[in-house]
Amino acid sequence: MTFSFDGPLLLVGAGKMGGALLEGLIANGLDPRRVLVQDPAPPPEIAAILARHGLAAAPRIESVSAPPGVILAAVKPQVMDAVFPPVARLADPRTLTVSIAAGRTLRSFEAHLPANAAIVRAMPNTPAAIGRGITVCVANGHVTPAHRELCDALMAAVGEVAWVDQEAAMDAVTAVSGSGPAYVFLLAEALEKAALAAGLEAPLARRLARATVSGAGELLARSEEDAAVLRQNVTSPGGTTAAALAVLMADGGLEALLTEAVLAGMGRSRELAK
Incomplete structure (x- = not known):
């Protein structure tokens, strides 16, 4: 370079x-x-x-x-x-x-x-x-x-x-890329806690959460497909993933919360601008 x-x-x-x-x-x-x-x-x-x-x-x-x-x-x-x-x-x-x-x-x-x-x-x-x-x-x-x-x-x-x-x-x-890694880390943190709530032992819960988030991120980085297509590829009609996504994609679910979070971060960035 x-x-x-x-x-x-x-x-x-x-x-x-x-x-x-x-x-x-x-x-x-x-x-x-x-x-x-x-x-x-x-x-x-x-x-x-x-x-x-x-x-x-x-x-x-x-x-x-x-x-x-x-x-x-x-x-x-x-x-x-x-x-x-x-x-x-x-x-x-x-x-x-x-x-x-x-x-x-x-x-x-x-x-x-x-x-x-x-x-x-x-x-x-x-x-x-x-x-x-x-x-x-x-x-x-x-x-x-x-x-x-x-x-x-x-x-x-x-x-x-x-x-x-x-x-x-x-x-x-x-609010999107500057703060965005924190949102991804929170996802890994929440997934680990959900794994514990589902009955997994702590070491495995942590390993699964970290590997799943980092692996999915790498797959997204290497793929030319849209994120929506990759999501659909994992989701069989009537299967376990579909049942879980029905919760995350409901009104007021992940998309709405993330949009609200980004807008909050953007507002704070404007307040701090000098």
Whole structure:
């Protein structure tokens, strides 16, 4: 994979997602010597990644001597106002800023960066940690085709990449794919509890729930069929699956609850937007 930009890549925030991105980028060919990391206290597992690649988490932004080609802002949204302004002063007109902070708008970064700065707001999700994430991006008006190609390459290091034209769509994206892994984990958790209620021993209940959810997800990933078709393929008329789905698909069932959940998440994303 080719990463075409001048100057270093400055990763601001080496938490779980920042660390996943860093590991994916290096695994896909980014020279660690082109990376600068700014984080005063990375968690132990990320510190181990940095050490493995000969990188240090520089606690002082003054240690960055050249304008970054890319600023990758991966700190928590609630500390962005304190962390980003000193970083922004390092940017020059060629710098591409990519933020993965939920709820932080393009305008909030434009306020600190030089005029005409190229900025991408991105929403990855936690399967990025194993290279199976999906990231949705939206660009401000100064992002060129070359910037977009570079952002594609950066985010493809941890999974699929999609783009939206309107920033308002990022609230729905956050509620669907950003938060979506939690819904799937809840499904596995609920299925395990249902297995216990049905009389299975705890170790088998856990194993069945995890393997079923992860296996079905992998089948969905590999299949060209719609999810509805895959569901129908498992469902024999009058059989056990049909009996169970009659409960899940009843009025007020899973589809209605999931829609309500996504709309709630989208509403909260709008409330948090800055």
